[in-house]
Every structure is written in C-alpha cells, then in structure tokens.
Amino acid sequence: MKKIILFVSILIWVPISEVASQTVSYKAYNKRIELITYLRELEPMVKNYPGNDTEGKPVTTMYAEEGKEGHRIKRYEEIKRIYQEALQYYFEANYVASYRRFLEAQIAIEKLTEELSQHYVIRTEEMMKVAMERKNPNDPLDKTIVDISIEYGRNSRNLKEMKTDREAPYLRRMYEPKEFHYVVNKYGIEKNVETGYKFLGMAKKVRIEALSVEKHLEKHQTMNPEKRKFRIDKYFGAINLCRDAKANAANIFKLKYPYDNYFLQKSDAKQEKWNDLDDNVVEGEIVKLEGVTYDFTKNPYIKHDKRLQASFDERIPADFRVDYADSKSRVYEKDTDAQLFLRYDKPRREELGVPKRSEVKKEEPPKTQ
Numbered sequence: 001m002k003k004i005i006l007f008v009s010i011l012i013w014v015p016i017s018e019v020a021s022q023t024v025s026y027k028a029y030n031k032r033i034e035l036i037t038y039l040r041e042l043e044p045m046v047k048n049y050p051g052n053d054t055e056g057k058p059v060t061t062m063y064a065e066e067g068k069e070g071h072r073i074k075r076y077e078e079i080k081r082i083y084q085e086a087l088q089y090y091f092e093a094n095y096v097a098s099y100r101r102f103l104e105a106q107i108a109i110e111k112l113t114e115e116l117s118q119h120y121v122i123r124t125e126e127m128m129k130v131a132m133e134r135k136n137p138n139d140p141l142d143k144t145i146v147d148i149s150i151e152y153g154r155n156s157r158n159l160k161e162m163k164t165d166r167e168a169p170y171l172r173r174m175y176e177p178k179e180f181h182y183v184v185n186k187y188g189i190e191k192n193v194e195t196g197y198k199f200l201g202m203a204k205k206v207r208i209e210a211l212s213v214e215k216h217l218e219k220h221q222t223m224n225p226e227k228r229k230f231r232i233d234k235y236f237g238a239i240n241l242c243r244d245a246k247a248n249a250a251n252i253f254k255l256k257y258p259y260d261n262y263f264l265q266k267s268d269a270k271q272e273k274w275n276d277l278d279d280n281v282v283e284g285e286i287v288k289l290e291g292v293t294y295d296f297t298k299n300p301y302i303k304h305d306k307r308l309q310a311s312f313d314e315r316i317p318a319d320f321r322v323d324y325a326d327s328k329s330r331v332y333e334k335d336t337d338a339q340l341f342l343r344y345d346k347p348r349r350e351e352l353g354v355p356k357r358s359e360v361k362k363e364e365p366p367k368t369q
Contacts, residue, residue, distance in 0.1 A: 025095040031102040032090060034229065035083055038109050039076075041236060045116055046076040047333065048326045049123075062333050072112065079108045103225060110228055113235035117207050120242035124203070127320050128196050128245060131252040135317060141178050143256070145193055152182040159183060178259065185255040192255070196248030203241035210234030246327040250316055257315040263287045264302055264312060267295045271314075287314060290336055291360040294352045301339035311336040 050059040050070025059070035069077075086101035132145040143151070151158050161174045162183060182189075210231045214223065223231075263269050271284040286293050289312060296302055302312060310316065310325040310332060325332035341357050342349040 024099055025093075028086075028090055028095045028099040028102060031099060031106065031225070032087070035102060035105055035109065038113075038232065038236075039080065039083065042076060042109070042112065042116075044326065044329050044331045045239070046070075046072045046112075047331045048322050049116070049119060062331070072116070075108065075112050079105050079112070082108065106225060106228055106232070110232050110235075113232055113239070114210070117203075117210070117235040117238045117242075120239045121200070121203055121207060123323055124200050124242040124245045124249070127249040127323055128193075128200060130317065130320070131196075131249040131256075132193065135253070135257060141176060143182065145189065145252075148182050148186055148189060148256075152179075152186050181255075181258055185258075189252055189255045192248040192251045196245040196252070199241045199245035199248065203238040203245065206234055206241060207238040210238065243327040243329075246320075246323045249320070250324045250327065253316045253320075254313075260315045261308075261313065263314065264296045267297055269293050269296055289314070289340055290357075292340070292355060294354055298348075298352055299339075299342075300345075300348070309335050309339055311340040 047062040049072060050062055050064065051072035052070060053059050053064075053068050059068070059073075062073065064070065064073075082101055082105040086098045086105060089095075089098035089101060092098075134142040134144055136142045150156065153159070158175060158179065162180060164174075166173070213227055213231045213234075217223070217227075259272065263271050269287050271287050289296075296312070299312075301309065303309075309330070310321040313321065313324065316324050322332040325335060337343040337357055340354075342352070342354050343356075348354075
C-alpha cells in the first residue's frame, strides 16, 4: 500500500513541478512585455522633464554631459539597466532570477511615475492659470478669460457695436478689427477652459486613488506585483489626463492669439503690433525661436496650423512649448533640433545660415524644468 501511494505521489509531483516552472516563466514573460511598454511611455516624459542635477539646479537639456544629467534621466537609465539584466536571465531560461529583476524594475518605475505624475499636475495647473491671464500686459487688446466673457458675450456692448449695420464711409467702425476674433472664438476659449480644468480635476483624483492603494491592505499584507501594476497604471492615467488638459491650455493660447504666428509668413520674421497713436499696424521686433532667427518661410517644416510643431508656435509662451509638445507625446528638444535647427539637413542649414544648437548662447533656464 505504501509503495502504491509513493508511486502516485511521484506521478503527481512531476507535472506539478513542471507547472510551477511554467508559471514563473509565464510571469516573467508577462512582466517583460508590461515593463517595456512602461519604458516606452516614460522616454518622452523624462527627456522633456530631465529634472535637477546633483547640485539641485534644473537641467534644461536631454543632451547633458555625463554626470550632469537630470535626476529623472539617471533613474530612467538605471531602470533600463535592471531591465537589461532581467532580459539576460530570461534568455538564459533562468526565469526565477529574471522575474526577480523584473520586479525590481517595476518598483523603480512605480517611484518614478509617482514623482512624474505630481510634476505633471503642478505644471498643468500652472499652464491653465497662465492661459486664463494676459500674455502681454502692455497690449490693450490682450484679454483675460473673464474679460472675454464679459466684453464679448451675449448682450455685451461690444457685440452690439460689431453687429450694428453701418454705411461706409459715412459711419466708421467703432471697435478695433483685431478684437473681432474674440467674438468668433469666445465659445471655443470658454469650452477649453471648462474641459481643461475637468481633466485636471480628474487627474488629481486618479493620482489620489493611486496613492491610497496601501490604505486598503491589511497589516500583514505587502504590495504585490498586481497591486503595484494597478498603482502604476493609475499614475500613467493621471499623466495622460494632464496631457489632455495641457492640450486644452494650448488651444486657449491659439484662440486668444491667432495673429502671433504671422511672422512665419514674412522673410524678415518681424512681428506685427498695433499702434494706438496712429491707428495702424506696425512691425515690431524680430522674433527669435530658441535664440535663432532666419527666413522661416524657407523652412520646409512650417506646415499648416494643425500640423505646426511647438518649436515654431509663438502663440504659446516659450515656457510652455515643451508642455505642448509633451501633450502629443513628442520630445520637444528632438523636434527642435530636427525642424528648427535642421540638424539632418546640412545643405539647407548652410543656405539659411542656421547655427547648430550647441553654437547658440544658452539663456537662463526656463521655469518649465
């Protein structure tokens, strides 16, 4: 009888051990796919927002020298190193060691996404606030969101003046022609404010849900990989909601300042401004993008408004162009190098006299980073 029981136990033990081995390999495989997806999503984030150097100073470039990189880029590179070691074990069929290293990478990603999600919420809130204010306080035609709602809404005096029929040239226009776009764009501006803050509120709520995961654990319980994955997904959800809100803020800037990109259509790259003294449009200062100016009409990347990259969009304040690029999951500095500085088009770069990015005098670090 004992021999029969022993024989049956052996038969049962063999397939169970095989299943256990397959389970670890299956977990390692799934974690491998999961983490590479996270790393791919994190790349533009850490390059757009590198963080601070060892001295606590903001790093404004993804091309910083070794040892001077931003702390987020360093952490991202460390995660990639751990992931690579896990891959080595995985391809050696050492699934236990591989899975252990994958879990280490997952923990590091959780910490990085927690910090990034907080940064995104702060940056989005700041961008939305600035979009509601005046970009140029010295310009009388620059209006806040509240001013636009009051002065150009239904039953407002300005709207009545603009709708009044007049017989030219006996009756003159009683408003500035550059004001009329507020009437046309008022609804779009207000709707983007509403939607942007809605997304921002949702992002804050989702981030709080991610932070409160541990509150639902018993005293004897620890964060397992499944709960950690749930938390990371929540952080990415908050980041994507912030990106949606940033896109709304960018739309507000576009609708409020439709004339600021006219310099792209002029060979001298001069901005147009309204002169109240003689009631004429006059040319202002030459516009510089990232510290350079040239005949932008000959730049092949100046596309239709909907495809215009953040590098060229003067409607959006310089401090927030990286946020606008990031809202589309693009790396602002890479786009600028390729399209504004023509890094990969040497003949045209020489023809237009465009310097390399490294040759441009660096300005003070913007608040963005």
